[in-house]
Amino acid sequence: MLMRTTTTHxxxxxxxxxxxxxxxxxxxxxxxxxxxxxxxxxxxxLVAKTGRSTQALQTEAYKMGLTVPGTSxxxxxxxxxxxxxxxxxxRICPRCADNVVKEIA
Numbered sequence: 001m002l003m004r005t006t007t008t009h010x011x012x013x014x015x016x017x018x019x020x021x022x023x024x025x026x027x028x029x030x031x032x033x034x035x036x037x038x039x040x041x042x043x044x045x046l047v048a049k050t051g052r053s054t055q056a057l058q059t060e061a062y063k064m065g066l067t068v069p070g071t072s073x074x075x076x077x078x079x080x081x082x083x084x085x086x087x088x089x090x091r092i093c094p095r096c097a098d099n100v101v102k103e104i105a
Contacts (some may be wrong), residue, residue, distance in 0.1 A: 019054070022061055025081070031057060032084055035066040036073055065094075 027050065034046050048059055061067055066084045074085035076093040078100060083093035092100060 028060070028064065029082065031061055032064065032066060032073060032082070035061055036071065036084070 015058050030050065031046070034041070034043075043054055043057060046057055050057070058067075064084050065071060065086060068084075071084045071086055072080050074091060075081070076083050076096055077091045078096035079093060081093070083095075085091065085093075
């Protein structure tokens with residue numbers, strides 16, 4: 001029979017159970033500046049600065065499109081906020097693009 005044992009000290013939660021803090025606009029801006037900096041610094045500096053895991057930072061960067069070569073920072077024509085754009089023809093961020101498509105349909 002398996003029994004759950006208790007420990008005297010609690011280890012910090014890691015991965016998906018590590019608190020699941022929502023990403024704020026300031027967090028995303030900081031991540032974008034890090035990924036678009038030339039030359040890019042070691043990600044361990046950003047891990048220490050933000051308190052997020054390396055995997056969490058890399059996952060959010062992938063979701064934002066920051067890992068695509070040739071990505072640059074542009075201002076969204078609809079929402080007027082900065083976003084990672086993959087090219088000069090990409091001028092509406094994914095968040096606003098969903099709303100524009102809904103309004104047209």
